[in-house]
Amino acid sequence: MWLEERPIRAKGCQLIIKDDIENARLELARGRFLGFRHKVDKEKAEKHRSTATVNRYLATFKSAFLLAIENEKVTKNPFRKVKLQKENNTRTSTRVRFLTEDEEARLFKVIPSQWHAPVLVALHTGMRFGEQMRLRWEDIDFKQELLTVMESKSGSARHVPLNQIAVSTLRAIPRRLNCPWVFYNDEASMRQQLPRQWEGWLAEAKIENFHWHDLRHTFASRLVMAGVDLYAVKELLGHHSIEMTQRYAHLAPSHLKQAVEALVSQKQVTPELTPAENTA
16 A cells, blocks of 8 residues: 555554655655556656645645644644655746648548647637537637637636637637537547547647647647747636746747847947957
């Protein structure tokens, strides 16, 4: 068992030793804790969890024992002295993978026509997959060329302006009688999860290291590379803080170059520099 209990005769209870909790932390990081009643997936078991994920587990255990103490179910919190590790998940949180124009062309050659609209809307609105699959016709204002994401990740509604490609794509989707959903398919699973063939389509198009969420990254990356201000991108993506949007900043080198070049036009107070004379 990943969290071994050592019996201690104290009021008939079994207390968890701190060493066992530290061992549990390591097991969590290795991805071995999948629940006692679930079959162990070898592939998942070998996948390491991030520091942030391990901290969430430990924080949950701490809270659970605090509640148990309040309800007089236990007398001590074995997680009280366990310190959470410093989180530094920069490598995963800053991952930015976007489609090149050539990759996009190859992708549309292999995916079925009924999936063209969802992919195009993702590329031109930055909506998440779940947001798209929950989109209703009543959420789209074609007159104002605006759609409303009623259930965003942040929990609040978000308004997304539509460009002409997004408008024409959405208008071309046939509406079904008594069906409120924009992206409807005879397969009920389409509105809940990606098709099983998604990975196969990517392989056929020779596109590697790419996920559906990277369509959202593509939307943001192309905006930044076109010189769109990061704060505007932040609003379009629905990020809570500009720090989340900063991951795309490096994609605008020409935009940043223009910023520093603005100093050249200002009045100079530094004396003119001349090459040093060769005294040799």
